[in-house]
Amino acid sequence: MDIDDLTDFIIQKIDKLGIDYRPYNYDNQIAWVDCFLKIGGYNPDTATPFNHAHEYIHAYYNDDTRMCEYDKHSPMEKRANKESIILLWDLFTASGGNDNDVTLFCDLTGCPYNDTFSVLKKTNHCDNFDSLVDCARDYVTYFDVIVPNTINVYNFLDCYGLPYTDYQKARDTLNQVCGFELAV
Ligand SMILES: [Zn+2]
Numbered sequence: 001m002d003i004d005d006l007t008d009f010i011i012q013k014i015d016k017l018g019i020d021y022r023p024y025n026y027d028n029q030i031a032w033v034d035c036f037l038k039i040g041g042y043n044p045d046t047a048t049p050f051n052h053a054h055e056y057i058h059a060y061y062n063d064d065t066r067m068c069e070y071d072k073h074s075p076m077e078k079r080a081n082k083e084s085i086i087l088l089w090d091l092f093t094a095s096g097g098n099d100n101d102v103t104l105f106c107d108l109t110g111c112p113y114n115d116t117f118s119v120l121k122k123t124n125h126c127d128n129f130d131s132l133v134d135c136a137r138d139y140v141t142y143f144d145v146i147v148p149n150t151i152n153v154y155n156f157l158d159c160y161g162l163p164y165t166d167y168q169k170a171r172d173t174l175n176q177v178c179g180f181e182l183a184v
Pocket of ligand 1: 054058076077080
């Protein structure tokens with residue numbers, strides 16, 4: 001995946017959430033979405049895959065971006081940065097990117113190096129699949145009896161500090177570990 005592929009992929013994800021997201025130079029902003037009005041725009045000359053992914057995460061959670069625009073330390077801003085890095089990292093490694101090459105990843109995506117390094121380290125995301133299975137195996141041991149409606153995937157993600165964007169992957173893993181399809 002090159003920069004254009006990444007950009008197109010993320011823009012499509014934003015469109016699929018029902019946001020009318022288009023190239024537009026608005027008040028010198030690089031990229032923005034308004035989840036309330038369901039519109040957004042980006043400067044096609046300056047916006048990076050990271051900028052698009054950041055806006056995608058806001059749209060995904062329906063963040064009130066009018067509030068957090070002025071507060072770079074708000075939980076919504078932190079989450080948008082963290083989860084956009086994880087989303088792009090998964091795309092990068094899934095398409096053959098070397099999981100030791102954080103510098104190349106940052107050059108390609110525009111992700112800030114220090115944030116990327118600390119996010120990947122904290123989430124141990126380089127071997128995410130294995131650790132997700134480990135988390136699922138650990139999680140099911142806390143229940144005496146497990147039936148298809150015992151487990152809530154969002155609770156599971158919260159317990160292990162995993163992003164909600166991992167919902168489907170986590171659900172599949174839990175199905176596999178439990179040996180049946182979860183009901184909720
Ligand atoms: Zn933001």
